Each structure stands twice: as structure tokens, then as C-alpha cells.
Amino acid sequence: MTLGRTLWCIILIKLFIMFAVLKAFFFPSYLKGDAGEKSEAVSTELTARKVSE
């Protein structure tokens, strides 16, 4: 295989693994809904993670 083909092959394989396989199996959509719902979710998280006195 020529150098160019080898490099293209490696690029496509790694992109497929990283974006297709990993996204499908390991990273759920953490923030869902419209902007209002997302800001509500982040606000709840930021408030809940505060250290209590």
C-alpha cells in the first residue's frame, strides 16, 4: 500500500472508532431538551454539587 493510502486508512479507522463506536456505546446525551431545559439541568447540578457548611 502506498504511504498516502496507509495514512487515509488509519485516519478513517480512527475516526470511525472514536465517533461511531464510542459515541454509540459510552457517551449518552447528558444535556437534553431545549436551551431552557439545559440551563435548568446545569443549574440544578451546579447547585447540588455545592459543599454544605
Added chain:
Amino acid sequence: MEAIDTSLVDWSRAQFALTAMYHWLFVPLTLGLGVVMAIMETLYVRTGREFWKQTAKFWMKLFGINFAMGVATGIILEFEFGTNWSNYSWFVGDIFGAPLAIEGILAFFMESTFIAVMYFGWNKVSKRAHLASTWLTIVGATISAWWILVANAWMQHPVGMEFNPDTVRNEMVDFVAVAFNGGAVVKFCHTVASSWVLGCVFVVGVSCWYLLRGRHKEFAHASIRVAAWFGLVAALLTAYTGHHSGRIIAEQQPMKLAAAEGLYEGGHGQGLVLAGVLRPGVDWAAPTQEDKMLLNIEMPYALSLLATHEAEGYVPGIRNILEGGYTLPDGSKALSAEEKMLRGRMAIEALAAYRDAEDEEDKAAALKALRENFDYFGYGYLKEPADLVPSVPLTFYSFRIMVMLGGYFIVLFAGLLVLRHRVEKWRLVQWGVVLTIPLAWLASQAGWVVAEVGRQPWAIQGLLPNVAAISRLETGSVQTTFFIFLVLFTLLLVAELGIMGKAIATGPETDKSAA
């Protein structure tokens, strides 16, 4: 809601660090080698000698292999902000996203466009048009680095924004402050200059390998001459910008400076540690009976001079920063960690109260409390003052490795320029230069360890620690993907080394052109 597991924080950090460190194996070589090959091609256009064309083409080939391998790890980093750091991405996405978007639209597209002309345009466009494409490719890559470093510098010193409690987002109000604050400019210059050094070490190392093998001698001598000159200038620039970087860190991140210097008890007229050994296992957040350093050889007053430009200037140590009470450069008194944590909790409570408020009066009161305490927002997530102290040994030793190697590179390039063709007779020197190649990466990685470990626990200095910035994922998922990335990146690295080794073994075609 369940508390965030500390192991999730650690694994999220580990995964990001792994990706960033692998990415940084490729990037500095792209930036450094890119300029060297552009200089070679400039020499070809100026002299018309086919030798320089073949020399440029050889380094271009290695540049291409490295570029193809490295490009995807950077994209993974950007995606990790969304997957693993979603609170962070929402909280500061309006600011942090802007430089990344500009990087993608302007710099990356510019780089991608001209790289095509650079590789496929030989004999299809004029010599000067081709040379312009080569330079524009590396200018594009450097602009790309600029925007990424702007984003990183902003995390170390957040400026030019206002917090909007309705959207829970920080919104940019001053683009110039974000893009051109002192930290960003110095970080860019220091990082790019050090990448040039790495590229030059690679070029002189590979060239010395040819001399050891008795092959491509003219090519090797010519490459060493160009890379040693450029490398010497770059190494001196790196030292100069490193000095300015230290000054900015002293101003904006005093804890990082204290950790890098192993400075527990600060004061006036502080010396800079030239060589030191830390006492193993010591608690850097608490007073101890014994000295925290086993060995400490200092340059008197140098740290004060570096940090304040005054020999008797005050430099706070870890204890001073935790306890507060010293006078800041603006004349105000530094708050203690406990006070900052209290104000941080007040800011978070005010945000919750603002979002729960049903009438305008309550909303206005909550907003006032939030604004008054927002500068300390992130401190509300810390359990104890000790959380503010980064890993001192890692920061301290990484800093020393970076500085010592930086000094060694200056000597190396100067030595090669003095030796000139005589280097061919000194096999020991040739071996030394070949074995220096990995040290350039070690210095580069050590620099980033100082920058990133030294600023812990913050994702955004003072505003958001890692524990609040990460996504609430399953720890097992992050662990699994960490190991998948580890295997995948290692395979990529092995593939890169193999392909590059093969290309180096084949060598340039300069001998044919000379014949």
C-alpha cells in the same frame, strides 16, 4: 441528588490528560517542522538549486505523516468537552466556544486548503505560488494554535465576560480582552517558540543519524545548519517568553508559582530554586516540623525579581495563599481560603435563590448577592483549603525538567553551529544529538504538566473546579473509554513511528538531484 464520586473526577481528568498529552506529541512537531521545511523551500526559490527542493520535500513528507496522525486527536479533545465536561461547556461555552469556532473556520480551513497545494501543487503552480502555499499552511497551523491557546489562557485567567443567571452561562462582553490578554499572548509565544525548538531538535537528530550511517551527508549538513540557527533563535525566544510567563503566573496564579518553586512559606526577597529535592510524602497544605525540602540550592532574590521585578518583592508561599492577609499588588488584602470558600457558597446559594425567586424583589436581592460573590463562585465546591494545593512534586520537578532541558537545547544548537562540518568527525556528539530527540518531547510535555497540574483543582480559575465541571457519567464508562483511547492512541503512535522510521530509512532524494 447523589454526590459526585471523586474517582469520576480523577478518571475524567485522566482521560482528558491522556488525549491532550498524545495530541501534544504531534502538534509541536507540526509547528516546528513546518517552519523548517518552509525555510528550505524558500532557499530553493532563492537559489534555484534542486538540492533544496528535495530537502524541503523530504521534511514535508515527514510533516505530512505527523499531520495525518495528529489531526484526529485534537478533534477528540474538542468532543470530550461535550461528553465529559458538559457542565463546563454549558457554563462557559459562549466564551470558550468562540476561539475554537474561529480556529475551525479560519485557521483549520486555511491550513487544509493550502496543504493540498503544498503536496499536490509541485510543477502545477509557479515556484512562488507553491512557496506561498507552504508558508500559508504553517501560518494556518500557527493561527490554529493561537486560538486554542487563547481558549486555554482564558481558562487560566477568565476575563471579558459576564455571568447570566437566567441561562447559567458566562457571556462574552469584551472579545479583545479574551483574545489578547497578556496571558494569551505570552502563552502563544512561549508555546510556539518551544514547538520550533522541538522541530529543530528533530531535524538535527535525524540529520545526525544520517551522518552516523554515512548517508546523505550534504543533506544532513545543510539541514543541521538551517535547524541549528533557527533552533538557537527559537530556544532563546522560549527562554525570554518563559520569563514573562513566570511573571504572569505570579500575578494570576500565585499557587501555581508556589507549587513550581516548592515555596511553602513566602516572603520578601525570595530566591529561585536552581536545584532542589522535595521531602517525600510531605503534606504541602499543612505546617510540618521538618523542612519540606531535603535539598535547596537557590539563586538569591531571583524569584522576587522574576515575579515582581523587584529584588525585595513579596512572593506568597502556599501557607500565605491559604491563610491570606498579605497585601496584593492592587493594595487590597488577600482573602484566606476559608473566606473565599464561604463567599463561593454564598454565590451558589444566591444563584439557586435567583432561579427559585418568584417576585422581582427576591430576584434582585439574590442577583445582588450573586454579583458580589461571583468572583469566588468556584470556591463553594471545595471541601477544605487543602483542595487548593496542586500536586507540588509533579509541578516542581516538571518545571525543573523543562527549564534544564531548555538550557541544554541552547547549548546544543550553539555547539552545532560552532562545530559546523566538524560534527561529522565526532560520533559521540552525533549519538548525543540523536538521543536528544525524545528529550524535546519530554521538555514540551513537562511544560504542559506545569501549566495544567499547577492550576488544579480548577477547570476555570476561581470559577469552576473539576468536580463541578464534569458530566455525571458512569465512572465505569469513563474508565473503559480511557483504556480504549490508551490502546488506540498507542497504536497510532506506534504506526506513526513505524511509517516515519520507514520514510527516514528511505531518505531524501537529494543525492539523485546532486548527481
